[in-house]
Amino acid sequence: MRRPAPPGRIDVVVDRDPDADTDVTVYLDGAKVTGSRLAVHVVDPGAGGPDHEWFNSTTTHAADVPEAVADEIDSLAQGYHDRHACRDARCRALPLADDRTADNLL
Ligand SMILES: [Zn+2]
Numbered sequence: 001m002r003r004p005a006p007p008g009r010i011d012v013v014v015d016r017d018p019d020a021d022t023d024v025t026v027y028l029d030g031a032k033v034t035g036s037r038l039a040v041h042v043v044d045p046g047a048g049g050p051d052h053e054w055f056n057s058t059t060t061h062a063a064d065v066p067e068a069v070a071d072e073i074d075s076l077a078q079g080y081h082d083r084h085a086c087r088d089a090r091c092r093a094l095p096l097a098d099d100r101t102a103d104n105l106l
Pocket residue numbers: 051052055081082083086087088091
């Protein structure tokens with residue numbers, strides 16, 4: 001007999017196959033979510049520090065990505081990309097984490 005899922009429960013199953021791609025399966029209320037309702041976002045900087053091209057592609061979102069999701073992805077990407085060393089104008093315009101802390105102290 002199957003256990004019913006409590007309403008609103010979301011389960012995410014991540015299959016990290018060491019010899020193949022990572023697969024993600026999402027269940028909402030115990031039912032598998034498929035098709036256009038499912039959007040998977042992977043923030044994977046890889047080894048050795050991601051360059052600006054990675055940062056730019058990771059923080060460029062489709063129009064239907066919810067703002068809160070885009071903000072979360074952007075925050076993660078900013079944590080991985082070394083913007084101190086980046087010469088791109090977009091990175092130079094963004095406040096660095098250290099700068100935000102300094103602003104909060106004023
Ligand atoms: Zn950059």
